[in-house]
Amino acid sequence: MSKSPQQLNFEAAMTAHLAYLIGKPGGKRMDTRNEEFGAVDGRGRNLSAAVMSGVNLIGALMQDCDLSMADLFAADFSFSDLSGSNMRRVDARGGRFDGALLRDADLRGADFRPGQTVQWSDGSSKGNTERSASFRDANLDNVELKGANLEKADLTGASMRGAKLADAEMGACVLSNADLSGANLEGAKLKDAILDGAKLQGAVLIGCDLRGAHMRGVVLDGLDLKTANLEGANFDPPLVPPTPQIDVRTVLAQHKTWIATSGAQGQRAVLDDRDLSGMDLRGLDLSAASLNRANLARSDLSRALMRLTSLVQANLTDANLTLADMAGVVLTGAVLRRADLTQARLTPVDLKDAAGNASGRKFPANLSNAILSHAKFDKANLTGAVLRGADITRASFVDAVTEGMDLAGVRKLN
Numbered sequence: 476m477s478k479s480p481q482q483l484n485f486e487a488a489m490t491a492h493l494a495y496l497i498g499k500p501g502g503k504r505m506d507t508r509n510e511e512f513g514a515v516d517g518r519g520r521n522l523s524a525a526v527m528s529g530v531n532l533i534g535a536l537m538q539d540c541d542l543s544m545a546d547l548f549a550a551d552f553s554f555s556d557l558s559g560s561n562m563r564r565v566d567a568r569g570g571r572f573d574g575a576l577l578r579d580a581d582l583r584g585a586d587f588r589p590g591q592t593v594q595w596s597d598g599s600s601k602g603n604t605e606r607s608a609s610f611r612d613a614n615l616d617n618v619e620l621k622g623a624n625l626e627k628a629d630l631t632g633a634s635m636r637g638a639k640l641a642d643a644e645m646g647a648c649v650l651s652n653a654d655l656s657g658a659n660l661e662g663a664k665l666k667d668a669i670l671d672g673a674k675l676q677g678a679v680l681i682g683c684d685l686r687g688a689h690m691r692g693v694v695l696d697g698l699d700l701k702t703a704n705l706e707g708a709n710f711d712p713p714l715v716p717p718t719p720q721i722d723v724r725t726v727l728a729q730h731k732t733w734i735a736t737s738g739a740q741g742q743r744a745v746l747d748d749r750d751l752s753g754m755d756l757r758g759l760d761l762s763a764a765s766l767n768r769a770n771l772a773r774s775d776l777s778r779a780l781m782r783l784t785s786l787v788q789a790n791l792t793d794a795n796l797t798l799a800d801m802a803g804v805v806l807t808g809a810v811l812r813r814a815d816l817t818q819a820r821l822t823p824v825d826l827k828d829a830a831g832n833a834s835g836r837k838f839p840a841n842l843s844n845a846i847l848s849h850a851k852f853d854k855a856n857l858t859g860a861v862l863r864g865a866d867i868t869r870a871s872f873v874d875a876v877t878e879g880m881d882l883a884g885v886r887k888l889n
Contacts, residue, residue: 485515493521508546514869523561534848534869549590549606554848554868569606574812574848578616585623612812614793634772634792654752654772674750723751731760752790783824783838803838806845813849823859839881 478486485507494502505525514534521541528548535555542560547567554574562582569590587608608628615630617637624644631651638658647667657677664684671691680703687707723746732741744764752772762782772792781801788808796816803824821840825833840860848868852875859879866886 479515481512482515484510485512485517489517489520489522492525496521496523556849567608569608571609572613573609573611574846575610575613576813576849577610577618578614579618580615581619582623583619583621585620587628588624588626612792612810614813632790674752723749723754727759727761730764734760734762801840804840806840806842808844809842810846811842811850812846813851814847815851816855817851817853819852819855821855821857821860 488505488507491501491503492505494500495504496502505522505527507525507527507530509529510527511531512535513531514536515532516536517540518536519539522545523541523543524545525542526546527550528546530547530550532555533551533553535552537552537555537557538559540557540560542557542565543563545562545565547565547570549569549571550567551571552575553571555572556576557572557580558576558578560577560580562580562585564584564586565582566586568586568588570587589605589607591605608625610628610630610633612632613630613634615633615635615638617639618635619639620643621639621641622643623640625648626644626646628645628648630653631649633650633653635658636654636656638655640658640660640663642662643660643664645663645665645668648665648669650668650670650673652672653670654674655678656674658675659679660683661679661681662683665688666684667687668685669689670693671689673690673693675693675695675698678698680698680700683703685703685705685708687709688705689709691709693710726742726744726746729741730744733743735741744761744766746769747765747767748769749766750770751766751774752770754771754774756774756776756779758778758780759776760780761776761784762780763784764781765785766789767785767787768789769786770790771786771794772790773794774791775795776799777795777797779796779799781799781804783803783805784801785805786809787805789806789810791806791809791811791814794811794814796814796819799816799819801816801819801821804821821842823837823839826836826838827834837859840857842865843861843863845862845865847862847865847870850867850870853871853873854875855872856876857872857880858876859881860877861881862885863881864884864886868887
């Protein structure tokens with residue numbers, strides 16, 4: 476397959492930059508400010524000290540890159556893969572990393588403060604605009620952020636499990652519904668931060684500055700807060716789980732009985748709005764269960780039976796759905812970013828009439844308006860599936876069966 480002009484230009488700039496770094500004749504420091512590259516491939520390249528301010532690298536593959544000390548001011552890396560990259564001391568003020576994969580990246584000493592951008596019209600300045608760095612729904616698991624500056628950054632819904640945030644500057648940042656399980660926040664400065672709904676199970680908060688922080692719905696049971704500064708922190712309503720605690724396994728056991736007896740015994744599983752993130756649900760029968768708006772991020776649902784399961788607006792980010800039977804599943808508005816659906820079955824269900832006979836009508840799998848960016852559908856059966864308005868940016872469909880799919884209005888960022 477021929478390379479795009481954007482890929483060729485990016486490769487030329489990277490090659491010249493490497494020559495510049497090693498002192499080779501003809502080398503030139505990379506200066507691609509405000510370039511529109513999009514989803515190019517720069518994996519494993521040395522871009523240390525490159526000038527890439529304002530660049531568009533949406534959906535780019537940048538794993539294991541050396542971007543240390545690079546100028547990434549106001550750059551857009553949304554939905555890109557920067558996992559394992561060296562980004563120490565980058566200037567990424569006002570940068571955008573929404574939906575990006577930064578797992579295991581080294582961001583020590585990085586600057587993610589708001590950036591001041593200037594709007595120009597006919598050569599005249601129209602004033603400065605402050606733009607905060609954004610990591611909405613990004614994956615920052617196990618990242619190194621010691622000493623980084625994330626002041627006013629938007630980390631809504633980000634996964635930061637095991638992140639190392641010791642001494643990080645995070646004043647007034649937004650961490651609503653972020654997962655900070657097992658993160659090290661020792662000495663981190665979170666004054667006036669918004670952590671409503673954030674998960675902090677197993678997090679280290681020794682010497683953490685949480686003055687004036689908003690922490691509605693945060694469960695702090697089991698955390699050591701003796702040396703944390705909670706002066707003026709807002710815990711209204713009180714620190715209780717957002718929904719009553721239930722034994723999920725008991726609910727699923729009753730659901731299994733409900734299915735086996737065609738509803739005569741047991742009870743249908745209704746787990747709407749529940750936090751089931753990271754759970755081992757392999758091979759379970761969740762057919763016809765209601766999991767609307769449930770958090771199933773990083774859950775293992777491989778080989779699960781999910782026929783006619785309702786997952787409206789559910790979060791299945793990084794979920795394992797390999798070989799799952801999802802015939803007739805309802806995933807409208809759901810988030811399946813980076814989910815693995817290899818060999819999953821998303822075919823229609825043949826509906827029956829009241830007497831149990833075939834009605835001749837079919838109920839297709841519905842993924843309308845779902846976010847499927849970077850999801851993997853290799854060898855999956857998507858016959859007749861409805862993907863109207865879905866975001867399939869960098870989703871993979873290698874050897875998938877796609878006959879009769881409804882792709883009206885599908886979005887695919889370049």
